[in-house]
Amino acid sequence: MSAAPQLVAVLALAAVWLAIGVAGLAAxxxxxxxxxxxxxxxxxxxxxxxxxxxxxxxxxxxAVVLPIGLPGLPFHFRLDGLAAFxxxxxxxxxxxxxxxxAGYFRQSEGTAPGLLCxxxxxxxxxxxxxxxxxxxYAFMVMWETMALASFFLVISNHRIAEIRRAGYLYLLIAHIxxxxxxxxxxxxxANTGDYSFANMRVQHLSPFxxxxxxxxxxxxxxxxxxxVPLHVWLxxxxxxxxxxxxxxxxGVMLKTAVYGFLRxxxxxxxxxxxxxxxxxxxxxxxxAVFGVVFAAVQSDxxxxxxxxxxxxxGLIFAGIGLALLFAAYKMPAAAAxxxxxxxxxxxxxxxFKSLLFIATGAVLHATSERSLGRLGGLLRVMPWVGWAxxxxxxxxxxxxxxxxxxxxxxLLQSFLFTPGLPNAFLNMLVPAVAAVIALVAALAGYxxxxxxxxxxxxxxxxxxxxxxxxxxxxxxxxxxxxxxxCVALGLFPAQGIELLAPVTELLVGASLAQSSGGASWLxxxxxxxxxxxxxxxxxxxxxxxxxxxxxxxxxxxHGRLRRAAPWDCGFPxxxxxxQDTAEGFGQPVRQIFEPLFRMRRELPTAFDARPRYAVxxxxxxxxxxxxxxxxxxxxxxxxxxxLQRGRIAIYLLYSFATLIAVLIWVTR
Amino acid sequence: xxxLGLASQTLEIVAALALAPLLLGWVxxxxAWLQNRTAPGLLQxxxxxxxxxxxxSVLAANASPLFRTAPYVIFGCMTLACGxxxxxSTDLPLSPAADAIALVGLFALARVxxxxxxxxxxTAFGSLGARREMLVGFLAEPALLxxxxxxxxxxxSTSLTTIVRTLSAREIGIQPSLALAAVALVMVAxxENARVPVDNPATHLELTMxxxxxxxxxxxxxxxxxxxAAALKLFAYAxxxxxxxxxxxxxxxxxxxxxxxxLPVLIAKLAAAGFLLALLETxxxxxRIFRVPEFLGMAFMLAVIAMLVRILLGAGPR
Numbered sequence: 010m011s012a013a014p015q016l017v018a019v020l021a022l023a024a025v026w027l028a029i030g031v032a033g034l035a036a037x038x039x040x041x042x043x044x045x046x047x048x049x050x051x052x053x054x055x056x057x058x059x060x061x062x063x064x065x066x067x068x069x070x071x072a073v074v075l076p077i078g079l080p081g082l083p084f085h086f087r088l089d090g091l092a093a094f095x096x097x098x099x100x101x102x103x104x105x106x107x108x109x110x111a112g113y114f115r116q117s118e119g120t121a122p123g124l125l126c127x128x129x130x131x132x133x134x135x136x137x138x139x140x141x142x143x144x145x146y147a148f149m150v151m152w153e154t155m156a157l158a159s160f161f162l163v164i165s166n167h168r169i170a171e172i173r174r175a176g177y178l179y180l181l182i183a184h185i186x187x188x189x190x191x192x193x194x195x196x197x198x199a200n201t202g203d204y205s206f207a208n209m210r211v212q213h214l215s216p217f218x219x220x221x222x223x224x225x226x227x228x229x230x231x232x233x234x235x236x237v238p239l240h241v242w243l244x245x246x247x248x249x250x251x252x253x254x255x256x257x258x259x260g261v262m263l264k265t266a267v268y269g270f271l272r273x274x275x276x277x278x279x280x281x282x283x284x285x286x287x288x289x290x291x292x293x294x295x296x297a298v299f300g301v302v303f304a305a306v307q308s309d310x311x312x313x314x315x316x317x318x319x320x321x322x323g324l325i326f327a328g329i330g331l332a333l334l335f336a337a338y339k340m341p342a343a344a345a346x347x348x349x350x351x352x353x354x355x356x357x358x359x360x361f362k363s364l365l366f367i368a369t370g371a372v373l374h375a376t377s378e379r380s381l382g383r384l385g386g387l388l389r390v391m392p393w394v395g396w397a398x399x400x401x402x403x404x405x406x407x408x409x410x411x412x413x414x415x416x417x418x419x420l421l422q423s424f425l426f427t428p429g430l431p432n433a434f435l436n437m438l439v440p441a442v443a444a445v446i447a448l449v450a451a452l453a454g455y456x457x458x459x460x461x462x463x464x465x466x467x468x469x470x471x472x473x474x475x476x477x478x479x480x481x482x483x484x485x486x487x488x489x490x491x492x493x494x495c496v497a498l499g500l501f502p503a504q505g506i507e508l509l510a511p512v513t514e515l516l517v518g519a520s521l522a523q524s525s526g527g528a529s530w531l532x533x534x535x536x537x538x539x540x541x542x543x544x545x546x547x548x549x550x551x552x553x554x555x556x557x558x559x560x561x562x563x564x565x566x567h568g569r570l571r572r573a574a575p576w577d578c579g580f581p582x583x584x585x586x587x588q589d590t591a592e593g594f595g596q597p598v599r600q601i602f603e604p605l606f607r608m609r610r611e612l613p614t615a616f617d618a619r620p621r622y623a624v625x626x627x628x629x630x631x632x633x634x635x636x637x638x639x640x641x642x643x644x645x646x647x648x649x650x651x652l653q654r655g656r657i658a659i660y661l662l663y664s665f666a667t668l669i670a671v672l673i674w675v676t677r
Numbered sequence: 678x679x680x681l682g683l684a685s686q687t688l689e690i691v692a693a694l695a696l697a698p699l700l701l702g703w704v705x706x707x708x709a710w711l712q713n714r715t716a717p718g719l720l721q722x723x724x725x726x727x728x729x730x731x732x733x734s735v736l737a738a739n740a741s742p743l744f745r746t747a748p749y750v751i752f753g754c755m756t757l758a759c760g761x762x763x764x765x766s767t768d769l770p771l772s773p774a775a776d777a778i779a780l781v782g783l784f785a786l787a788r789v790x791x792x793x794x795x796x797x798x799x800t801a802f803g804s805l806g807a808r809r810e811m812l813v814g815f816l817a818e819p820a821l822l823x824x825x826x827x828x829x830x831x832x833x834s835t836s837l838t839t840i841v842r843t844l845s846a847r848e849i850g851i852q853p854s855l856a857l858a859a860v861a862l863v864m865v866a867x868x869e870n871a872r873v874p875v876d877n878p879a880t881h882l883e884l885t886m887x888x889x890x891x892x893x894x895x896x897x898x899x900x901x902x903x904x905x906a907a908a909l910k911l912f913a914y915a916x917x918x919x920x921x922x923x924x925x926x927x928x929x930x931x932x933x934x935x936x937x938x939x940l941p942v943l944i945a946k947l948a949a950a951g952f953l954l955a956l957l958e959t960x961x962x963x964x965r966i967f968r969v970p971e972f973l974g975m976a977f978m979l980a981v982i983a984m985l986v987r988i989l990l991g992a993g994p995r
Contacts, residue, residue: 019748026886034920038889039713041717067969189801236947268845292853330980336804357947358750372797377843385799386739386799388743388797389739389740389741399743399793403789406785406789407782407785408782408785408786408789409775409786410784411778414782416781417778418778418779418782419780421822422778422835425826425829425830425835434847436988437985437988437989439986440823440826440981440984440985440988442982443822443823444819444823444828444977444980444981447818447819447823448815448819448977450818450819451785451814451815451818451819452790452815452818454785454811454814454815454818455812455814455815457789458789458792458793458796458807458811459811461793462792462793462796462804462807463796466741466793466797466799467796467797467798467799467804468739468799474691531773531774537773537836538834538836539833539834539835539836539839540776540778540834540835540836541773541774541776541836542774542775542776542778543774543775544774545774546771546773546774547757547774547775547779547783548758549759550753550756550760550771550774551750551753551754551783552753554752554756554757555749555750555752555753558749558752558753558902562730562898562902565730566730566731567772569733569734570733570734570736571733571734571736571739572736572738573734573735573737574737574738575737575738575739575798575799575800575894576737576800576802576893576894577800578800578802579802582845583798583800583801587801588799588804588806589796589801589804589807589808593804593808594804594808597970599806600865600967600970601970615781646938647730
């Protein structure tokens with residue numbers, strides 16, 4: 010097997026993950042063994058996987074066949090550039106989350122620490138193997154393992170009914186998605202009975218069947234990724250899970266869906282049709298707008314981040330849709346740009362969203378509060394978590410010079426290419442799309458200011474917050490790793506897109522050639538005259554001006570400082586509860602985007618003895634799609650239930666009637 | 678990167694730092710004239726800055742380090758912004774580091790820091806101002822981006838120097854897309870710089886404040902830096918308007934002698950822009966905060982229409 014060294018190495022490392030999980034089972038209640046040895050070991054394995062994936066990125070595809078699974082149906086594994094890139098993201102983000110978990114998990118999590126360790130590492134290994142699978146059978150087995158492991162992780166605090174319900178919803182939609190993927194593979198093998206991806210690649214499907222396969226893949230992977238309208242599980246399941254698991258689910262698991270979609274759309278399907286791109290673009294934009302607008306009105310910190318994940322996945326799919334559009338019109342350079350933007354966002358979202366989720370975990374442990382209305386002023390008592398989270402917030406808001414801005418910049422650049430499309434109608438439509446992306450990016454900034462400002466700034470809204478403790482050293486290590494990822498992705502985009510070049514070469518046959526003439530500090534998608542972005546210089550410019558101002562003010566004037574009570578507007582009875590709330594911060598968005606929400610308001614009148622104000626924000630999809638669907642299923646089940654009489658004579662009668670009917674049909 | 682390029686880059690930043698308060702003073706002067714008032718001296722903003730720098734900084738008892746860092750960050754962002762926009766020359770070494778989209782990002786970075794710092798102390802006004810500032814920001818930012826995209830489609834580039842070079846090469850005349858974009862940019866600039874009709878820089882009536890509520894807790898050198906940064910922002914917006922819609926007279930790399938005449942030309946254009954701003958402020962009344970989304974929504978739609986017009990009419994060879 011020396012022909013595939015990196016692939017074997019990754020498989021072995023995944024096996025080590027499984028072994029760590031089993032070791033956790035052996036040390037079921039020995040909390041210190043699990044937390045101090047097994048989780049850091051898992052983090053080290055993640056780092057190794059990332060390192061191996063890095064070396065495999067430029068290599069030729071490697072394949073092995075392992076005789077495990079059913080007899081006559083061995084598992085095919087294959088490692089190419091696309092898989093290597095996603096493994097790199099998985100390893101990079103998982104390393105930070107595992108290190109954080111070493112400090113995070115406590116005995117009180119609801120599940121025995123050893124069992125949690127098993128589920129966690131099975132989840133990681135399954136995600137890695139999903140990316141390596143090279144036949145539908147192995148893919149589905151790993152996909153389901155991943156779904157089940159994450160389901161058990163979501164309900165690890167299973168004594169709370171709300172969490173069980175969230176887990177059930179997650180499991181349900183995960184399986185609807187899996188069904189779509191299974192059917193998609195069924196179409197792709199084109200009646201040959203050979204379910205290996207190698208066979209699917211050489212099949213030439215008619216446009217109709219190719220479209221059927223594509224739509225099934227979109228539904229299946231879209232359900233996992235949280236695309237509108239299959240997003241409803243996401244804001245329920247992510248807050249329910251323990252924070253490191255939320256970080257993995259949001260940062261990495263959603264990306265396996267992106268991976269699967271890319272695999273089917275570019276690798277397994279022979280050619281792309283232009284309306285696929287339009288459909289994916291529209292769904293992506295709808296998810297992005299819907300996600301960010303709902304994120305802006307949330308008052309639960311983890312739910313806010315979950316909605317923000319929907320937004321980011323929407324942006325990724327918008328990029329993929331645009332790339333499909335360009336690929337269908339045979340514009341490989343433009344397709345490579347759009348795809349690079351989407352993939353760059355995959356990487357930066359993995360880092361910043363994991364960072365934000367584990368930061369909420371640290372806040373949750375320190376204060377046992379998730380509601381924004383009872384937090385505040387934590388930067389002063391938890392400086393480590395506070396500053397780490399600030400970095401994550403800036404990256405998430407798409408601000409230079411961090412990672413989120415690079416992908417946004419690339420995405421907007423690729424929209425400026427669209428006037429070259431041969432379809433005049435699309436040419437007119439696409440600028441409006443760029444406007445939507447700009448709006449989403451600006452709203453993300455609003456949401457993140459609300460998130461950070463209400464949790465970490467201002468005064469403590471509850472007395473107990475003053476006693477909150479900062480993260481411990483393992484947690485700090487995990488956060489520092491993810492912070493380093495955010496900063497590196499932000500400051501070295503030219504090197505970052507070098508890593509993406511083999512992937513885009515593989516998928517659309519072109520890559521972003523560095524045309525800056527060797528200036529590696531500058532990100533240049535086409536030419537310097539056209540557009541360029543140099544975050545290092547950008548950062549240096551702001552920093553130099555910062556430093557000079559700081560120095561000169563002290564040299565020319567003075568550095569005197571006095572502390573005093575804040576200005577109270579002549580009303581000395583102000584309390585911390587009179588600060589602006591999360592609901593107040595969301596109010597303008599609620600008003601401007603009112604049609605998108607299903608709102609129920611309870612307003613006090615002037616004569617109420619105890620005036621009460623309440624507002625409840627619901628999701629239209631839930632009321633117009635899911636509840637009617639649930640009612641339909643229920644009434645259908647009840648109608649069928651009338652057949653069930655519970656008496657043996659009636660059932661015999663049914664059998665007899667069926668027999669007669671079949672006989673008539675056969676002898677006809 | 679040439680010596681001349683470095684010289685023009687330095688000159689541009691120094692000119693911005695020096696002239697920005699003057700522009701503010703000039704606008705105040707014009708406003709006073711238009712309203713039949715006696716104007717404070719043209720140099721009043723400099724005196725205010727000097728006074729503030731001399732005073733002690735009084736910090737709220739519970740202010741975190743973020744509160745003290747933010748003024749420097751905002752000042753740094755605005756200085757860089759003024760260094761990027763080609764006002765005197767298109768031969769700028771800093772220009773490849775940030776294009777039009779990065780410039781919008783730079784404004785957003787400064788805005789986010791201002792809003793976070795305002796929420797830091799935890800008074801009612803600070804967070805009220807932060808919320809309103811972010812509201813204005815998320816409505817104005819896409820509109821500004823669309824204005825830049827219109828210009829980017831015309832010159833086939835988002836690099837500001839290329840845009841200015843292309844636009845200054847064409848003959849003087851009105852392009853419909855640019856005219857629409859200009860209106861949108863003026864509306865965005867009014868909102869972003871906290872001018873009437875969106876905000877009133879002279880007010881201290883608490884319920885109507887946006888920018889003033891945001892910086893209510895600042896004093897001494899921190900306030901001076903923030904006020905200077907606000908002046909720089911107004912300067913940057915004026916320069917963006919000049920660069921996009923009246924770029925004639927800017928020096929190019931091929932003709933460095935024009936650098937000598939570029940500064941007087943720029944000052945003349947800025948004086949005209951300042952007068953226009955004062956006129957607009959005098960003629961309009963401040964609107965309620967809930968009318969602001971409509972106002973900025975209109976700017977956004979105008980900018981999008983400008984882009985569509987450009988695509989429809991300019992379907993020539995790329």
